[in-house]
Amino acid sequence: MTKRLEWFAIALAAFGLAACQKPTQTLPEEAAAAPAPAETATSSGIATQPETRPAAPLTPQQQALAALKQKSTVYFEFDSNEIREEYLPVVASHAAYLVKYPGARVRLEGHTDERGSREYNIGLGERRAQTVRRALLAQGVADAQITTVSYGEERPAVEGFDEAAHAQNRRVEFVHAP
Amino acid sequence: MPSINAVLRCATVVLAAVAALAVPGESHAQLRLDITQGVRDAVPIAVVPFGGQAEGGPSDVAAVVANDLAMSGRFAPLGRGDLVARPVAGAEIRFEDWRLLRADFIVVGRVEPEGSGLAVSYELFNVRTGASLLAERLPSTERGLRGTGHRIADRVFERLTGIPGAFSTRIAYVAVTGRPPSQRYRLVVADADGHNPRTILDSGLPVMSPAWSPDGQRLAYVSFEGGTSAVYVQQLATGERSRVSARAGINGAPAWSPDGRRLALTLSRDGNLDVYTLDLASQTLARVTTDEAIDTEPEWSRDGRSLYFTSDRAGTAQVYQVDLEGDRQARRVTFTGGYNARPRISPDGRSLAVVTLDRGAYRIGVLDLGTRSLRVLTDSRQDESPSFAPNGAMVIYATREGGRGALATASPDGSFRQRLSSEQGDVRDPAWSPVAPRG
Numbered sequence: 140m141t142k143r144l145e146w147f148a149i150a151l152a153a154f155g156l157a158a159c160q161k162p163t164q165t166l167p168e169e170a171a172a173a174p175a176p177a178e179t180a181t182s183s184g185i186a187t188q189p190e191t192r193p194a195a196p197l198t199p200q201q202q203a204l205a206a207l208k209q210k211s212t213v214y215f216e217f218d219s220n221e222i223r224e225e226y227l228p229v230v231a232s233h234a235a236y237l238v239k240y241p242g243a244r245v246r247l248e249g250h251t252d253e254r255g256s257r258e259y260n261i262g263l264g265e266r267r268a269q270t271v272r273r274a275l276l277a278q279g280v281a282d283a284q285i286t287t288v289s290y291g292e293e294r295p296a297v298e299g300f301d302e303a304a305h306a307q308n309r310r311v312e313f314v315h316a317p
Numbered sequence: 318m319p320s321i322n323a324v325l326r327c328a329t330v331v332l333a334a335v336a337a338l339a340v341p342g343e344s345h346a347q348l349r350l351d352i353t354q355g356v357r358d359a360v361p362i363a364v365v366p367f368g369g370q371a372e373g374g375p376s377d378v379a380a381v382v383a384n385d386l387a388m389s390g391r392f393a394p395l396g397r398g399d400l401v402a403r404p405v406a407g408a409e410i411r412f413e414d415w416r417l418l419r420a421d422f423i424v425v426g427r428v429e430p431e432g433s434g435l436a437v438s439y440e441l442f443n444v445r446t447g448a449s450l451l452a453e454r455l456p457s458t459e460r461g462l463r464g465t466g467h468r469i470a471d472r473v474f475e476r477l478t479g480i481p482g483a484f485s486t487r488i489a490y491v492a493v494t495g496r497p498p499s500q501r502y503r504l505v506v507a508d509a510d511g512h513n514p515r516t517i518l519d520s521g522l523p524v525m526s527p528a529w530s531p532d533g534q535r536l537a538y539v540s541f542e543g544g545t546s547a548v549y550v551q552q553l554a555t556g557e558r559s560r561v562s563a564r565a566g567i568n569g570a571p572a573w574s575p576d577g578r579r580l581a582l583t584l585s586r587d588g589n590l591d592v593y594t595l596d597l598a599s600q601t602l603a604r605v606t607t608d609e610a611i612d613t614e615p616e617w618s619r620d621g622r623s624l625y626f627t628s629d630r631a632g633t634a635q636v637y638q639v640d641l642e643g644d645r646q647a648r649r650v651t652f653t654g655g656y657n658a659r660p661r662i663s664p665d666g667r668s669l670a671v672v673t674l675d676r677g678a679y680r681i682g683v684l685d686l687g688t689r690s691l692r693v694l695t696d697s698r699q700d701e702s703p704s705f706a707p708n709g710a711m712v713i714y715a716t717r718e719g720g721r722g723a724l725a726t727a728s729p730d731g732s733f734r735q736r737l738s739s740e741q742g743d744v745r746d747p748a749w750s751p752v753a754p755r756g
Contacts, residue, residue: 164556166520166542255679256658256672256701257525257746258570258583259627259634261546262590262611265567269588287588288545289567293523295497300699300720 200243203236204315211313212296213271214306217252220266222274230271233313234278241281246314247271249289250296252305257291264289271311359393360477362386363420363444366397367437368405368427376459378437381466382424382473384510385484388726389474389710390733395420407440407449415444422450424473434458437465441473451476463512483708484509487750489527489536490715490724492516494742504538506553509706509749511737517551527748528571536748537561537571537580548582550597562595570614574621581605581615581624592626594641605639606647614659619666625650627658634658636671636684651684653691660684663705668729670703670712681714683729694727695734704749705729715745 197205211233213226222230237243249268251260268287275285295308364383366372373380383394399418404410405427415423426439435458441451451472457465464485471482488511492503502524507514518524522541529536530550537550546568551558562568566585573580580595584602592605592615606612610630617624623640628647630637634656637647651657656674663670663683673682673691678698682691694712703714709729716725718736722743725736737744 164518164520164551164558166518166522253699255634255656256614256627258614259611259629259658261567261569261583262613262629265585265588265590266611272588287566288541290523290541293502293525293541294500297497298720300717 200240203239204243207233207236207313207315211315213267213311215267215309215311217305217309218263220263220270222270230274231278234275234280237275237280237284238278241284244284244286244316245275246316247285247287248294248312248314249287249291250294250308250310250312251292252308253292253295253300254305255292257293260291261289261293262291264291267309267311271313359391360422361393361395361418361420363395363400363415363418363423365400365402365404365423365425367425367439368403370428370462372397376462376466378426378428378462378466378469379424381463381510382470385467385470385482386474388484388510388735389482390728390735391474391478391710406438407442407452410442412442412444412447420444422473422477424469426469428457428462431456435462437462437469439469441476463508467508467510478710480710481708481752483706483710483749483752486707486752487533488713488724489529489748489750490744491524491527491746492742492744493722504536506536517553517556525746526570527746528573529748529750530573531575531577531751533751537573539569539571548580550580561597561600572615572617572624574617575619576621581617581626583613583615592624592639594624605641605645608647616660616662616669619662619664625660625662625669627660636660636669650686650689651691652689654682657682657684657691659702661703661705663729664707664709670705670714670729672701672703681712681727683712692729692731694729694731695725700725702746702748704747706749707752711749713747713749715747 210229213222213229237245247268249264251263268289272285272287276282297304297307364379366379386392387394395418401414401418404425406425410423410425421444423442423444424439426437428435428437434456436454437457438454440449442449455465455468467484470484474482486509487506488509489506492505494501502520503516504518504524504527505514505516520540520542525539527536527538535550535552537548539546540549547560547563548568548571549558550561562582564584567583567590570583571580578597580597582593582595583590584593589609590611590613591607592612594603594605605624608628608630610628612626612628614627615624623638625636625638627634628637635649636651636657638650639645639647654674658672660669660671667686669684669686671682671684672679673693675693679700680693680695681700681703682693684691697716700714700716703712705712711726712729713724713726716723722745723736724744724747725734727734
């Protein structure tokens with residue numbers, strides 16, 4: 140038996156065409172992308188300056204931060220929350236920065252690949268973020284400088300369903316404020 | 318009628334071939350439904366176009382009825398081209414014609430003006446005996462004709478199978494568009510056949526885990542719109558919503574108690590996820606699990622006295638059950654396989670749909686709580702988020718198709734499957750509504 144029936148839809152919804160009838164909550168694009176945990180830069184006074192300011196020379200902290208951003212992701216093996224040896228220097232460099240600038244803040248975003256159940260993956264992503272958090276604490280970073288969030292499999296770094304894509308999605312990202 | 322329980326697998330549809338058959342003029346913005354595994358002895362039934370309306374329009378009542386019956390997997394409606402006549406009332410049916418077509422049953426009907434609105438009359442007959450099995454006249458409106466079609470399908474299905482139809486229900490799901498890292502997440506509510514989708518939340522950050530209240534009027538869900546997760550409850554009729562849990566750490570996996578007064582949910586402290594219950598009126602929080610493992614994805618037993626949940630306390634994810642009163646000792650429920658997660662209870666309370674690791678692939682399984690045997694329903698690689706239809710006759714779940722998220726349904730005995738594919742964007746995280754008044 141082969142039946143094929145037409146389903147109107149989902150894409151209709153995706154384009155919001157159907158949204159006109161009843162109430163829809165629409166949130167701004169960047170509603171949350173920048174939940175910078177308060178104005179943290181009391182000691183430096185620099186952290187709150189907009190990065191887009193035209194000709195101002197970079198402060199030492201800004202330079203340090205720019206360098207850190209080159210390597211701000213730790214990748215994990217499947218079903219593991221152990222920090223691989225090759226990423227220990229990444230963690231150490233972020234720890235050193237946070238220790239040097241006690242007013243600086245970091246958000247650790249834990250992620251998983253797509254395999255398995257979504258809410259369980261939220262747990263696995265959190266575990267990864269906590270592993271990195273503990274590594275930072277062990278290196279002298281103050282607890283108040285760190286927040287964590289787990290997105291599980293909800294915010295992949297790359298599309299794709301092979302191991303190469305999975306490997307890039309199993310990660311913890313350091314997101315510094317500012 | 319022939320036994321519709323005999324389980325004989327038949328051909329799997331090649332989706333690419335189906336795509337090539339797309340009717341000209343179809344909008345790209347559609348979700349297609351393809352039966353990927355059918356029951357060979359699905360019952361042949363003729364659903365004749367109803368009198369008083371043009372064939373093929375969006376509110377073609379007979380088409381709605383035929384689609385619903387086909388979606389159930391238990392019926393094989395005759396194609397329109399095979400219909401030898403267009404009777405619109407019982408007196409016009411020449412049963413011998415329909416016997417030749419091997420239809421076991423026939424539905425005829427008509428749409429007529431009534432007062433300021435419409436009325437839809439329909440009749441169901443046994444073709445072999447000519448016996449009338451159903452005859453009803455339902456009030457309707459021009460805009461309500463699809464809903465009337467679903468009600469007729471519900472009645473026909475129940476009359477012929479003994480199981481109440483679930484065609485007048487809805488589904489909630491998450492639709493994602495765009496590419497990483499700039500994706501948009503929409504929470505959508507649609508009729509169970511995919512029509513009438515409407516977006517109830519639109520966000521640049523993840524939205525997940527929609528859960529229907531038992532009265533079908535509210536959805537609980539998780540939104541990361543503040544940069545961290547929070548659980549919201551939204552009234553569907555008004556769009557009004559409240560943030561019911563935004564505690565430090567994770568706020569996830571909401572599930573309604575059978576009486577609709579409490580949510581079970583997952584919270585974390587220092588990264589340790591545990592299951593709690595939250596009384597919505599009093600905001601009283603009660604901790605249910607205390608293990609250092611990941612404890613999440615709670616689901617209520619039908620009597621409301623215990624919770625099923627996922628935990629990796631034994632090393633791998635498995636399903637446990639814990640009583641809400643008493644010693645709160647968790648008992649392991651799943652023993653087959655290296656991964657069982659996201660339990661969802663069947664309407665009769667006798668089985669759990671789970672995500673199970675089956676020969677290296679994540680698939681949907683149904684666990685019989687009496688015998689503890691697990692039946693794997695699906696055969697793809699990344700299936701998740703199972704949810705029972707309120708009549709227990711189908712499970713909806715998320716799968717992959719061509720690298721995209723799609724929704725699919727399967728019968729709990731594994732005999733029938735169909736895929737609902739979107740041409741644009743990913744769809745995921747489906748939840749089937751309870752039977753409820755239509756808003």
